[in-house]
Amino acid sequence: MSTVLKISQLEVDFEINGVVTNTPLRGINLEIKAGKTLGIVGETGCGKTLTATAIMGLLPSSAVQRGKIEFGDHGVITKADMADIRGSEITMIFQNPQSAFNPIFSIGAQLTMVAQRRGIRDIPATLTARLESVGLRDPKRVLESYPHELSGGMLQRAMIAMALLSSPTLLIADEPTTALDATIGDHVLTLIAALQKREGFAMLFISHDVTAVAKTSDEIAVIYAGRVVETGPTDDVMKSPQHPYTQGLLGAIPSAEKARGTLVAIPGNVPSVLTNIKGCAFADRCSLRMDKCAQEPPAVQIGKQSVACWAVNS
């Protein structure tokens, strides 16, 4: 199976006047196969969205990016290459559909702008068909409406339609259901899964909600403090999480079975400024902490999973 996206040792610094102020990404390694979904899960601020922004080539000029990003047939791509690829072969849907659409243009106008950019012929028919494919039953009305007139769920569907206009190879979904009600969010996830099956795009699904990620992804990558601490097939990671952080994360999920026990919370907080971290970033919150953790643990393969933790590495 071909690899659609491969990220090797992606690091991102923010600098002001040559002085590094923050290092939000300290070495990300990811791989997405064609037609499959990779889910990225982690707490707010761990660098998930930033990874997506880096992939899209949209980092601000104060950011310094290192590492390799390989995409499909293009091989290694640079920020300049992304100007052509983004919006066509790689598209993205965002967390807050209300603010993602321009309030003074109609949905139709905005979709048309994107369609024109892609050189699509017969735009009205294409848009109507697309809107129907995402489950909007009255496409004409949606096209004529303004963002503030539509509900969150409808807007998110419209955004998905916009993202699929160019028949992308890779769709990045950044917290697509976080701003929606639970049931609506569920519908959206089902919709995305159905569309993926039908049209065959690969997906990078980003969320802090482990359940949503587990539901949609073939593989999971857990990110903590700018590094991938564990990856593997979803079932494997969910059933036997290897990294202490993943274990904590899964232990914190409320469910009917746990209704009688207590929810486990991970003690401590995510480190704030990630520039001067020596060794494993999770160490001071970890119950398995050892002296060796003063050194950054390498990723080791355990079965189909890859884990970066000294405690597992024996």
Added chain:
Amino acid sequence: MRILWNRLSSALLVLCAASFITFTLARVIPSDPALAYIGPKATAADSAKLRITLGLDQPIPVQYFKYVWQTLHGNWGYSLSTKQPVLQEIINRLPATLELIFFAMSFAVIFGVAMGVYAAKYRGRLQDSVIRIMAIAGVSMPAFWLGLLLQMLFAGRLTWFPATGQFDIDLKYENPISKVTGFPIFDSIITGNFAATLNGLHHMVLPALTLSAYSFGLLSRMARANLLEVMSQDYIKVARAYGLSERLVFFKLALRNALPPIVTVTGLSTAYLITGTFFVEQVYNWPGIGSFAVNSLLSIDYPAIMGITLLAAVGYLVINFIVDLIHSKLDPRVWMR
């Protein structure tokens, strides 16, 4: 449609209230309005007679209604200084002021917004700093001082422009302008009297520049600030993520979003222009409402003052009304409520 009706009715309300305030100021504050009306040199008999003529012996509410009635019927009283009907004076002088305001506003809007946009585009660079300094200087400058400075420099020392007046004095004889609309410069264009047009524009430059300074500063600051705020919005990032060109993003999307508040500010700054004409017309001897207003104030010409105040309030209202209309057309979130 309902919004239109709402705006109209509240505008009318404000108008009524405005007339009431003017009336209060003129009749209630001075201890003896009749005396103030005819001046201290009048005899007791004269002022007693005048009191009855003006209806000052009647209770205030009656006076007020009489005033409103007369105003609505076009009787705005007689100017104490010129002895002419106030309404007539105003009509005679309005075109000169309106033309001045037109040119000043056009300059302020076109250059103010353009430079504000330019400064936003080149944020942080030299152009940005220069424009910001110009803008803040514009809103800090006393209009009368700027007028005098320009007069001194460009009319006095450099003689590039005339110092005062709307046209050369000889124009009446050499190239008189036929009256079509009553607006001199436009009439001269319509009737093909281009010598007069040139002359008028030549006289217009310094006063219009002076009058536009404040609005220019205000608009350029607002344009810059709004544009920068719009550029940081999510939907702009999304547009870029979909590969839309930077040119499209900046000019079509961002600018359109930044426009509505700019339109509102334009309305507000027109208000400053209205009172600004008082000073600019004084300095440049411009035959408009502004100089008439100042003279009326200094000679305490009650009817004239009340007429001008009413006019200013009406003008302000009309401008804001139009501005609101344009604003709501531009921003769908407003007209859909």
Added chain:
Amino acid sequence: MKTKLAGLSFLFKDTLTTIATVMMSIFIGAAIFAPWIAPFPKEGAGQTNVDNIYIGPGWHHVLGTDELGRDLLSRIIYGARPALLIALAVVGFAAIIGTLLGLIAGYRGGWIDNIIMRVSELFLSFPPLLLSLVAVTFLGPGLVNALIALIISWWPWYARLIRVEASIVRSKPYVEISAAMGVPDRIIIVRHILRNVTTPLIVQIAADLGTVILAAGSLAFIGLGAQPPSADWGLMVAQGRNLIFDQWWISTFSGLAIFLAVLSFNIIGDALRDHFDPRIARQ
């Protein structure tokens, strides 16, 4: 907020702001220490010296002398007094009156809110300055009357500003809880509302100080403000008006004083607003 203001470093954040801070300090210093700073203090205060009329700028009289032989530099220094006085008095009273009324309106709501707001809108329906001009005309020229006229025009801005902020804060949960718990109104107002209202208030005041100086100068220029022999800048510009082509220094330097004073207040007002930016509730 108190700690942020104690760090007055924002006044020096860049070249322009630093220059403005220096200018403003000079302005305030001139107003306070005029008799000690002015080279010809008696003339600054109004004493004429008819032998010296219309001397151009030079060594002895740095900015020249005016039509009554008074040293212009001294007059300008003394002119800082009425300017500062008017600015502080107008903004001070307008802010106090406006804040009081705005607080009441925003907190109580109901018919009081309606009345106060309708009245404010009424005043605001006139182009600014027009109301002051008309009021001063009917009250009679003079510094005090100009002051009153300006206060009359200015308080509605504060009333409206405070009222909006007050009603926003009023509907916040922690305030409703306090009220429900029986905390007396005045304590709620002081503790919660005032605290949130302080920031936009300060920014508005800073901006207004400059604008009031401009307005007062304009009134004086027409002749409706301070009267001779007061060393009011606007008045001085008017006095030099007809001499602008020959004895240009009189109007030029007096107007320059107004310009620089207003400019420095505006720049500092901007710096203040940027400083508080994240805290200001945007409508």
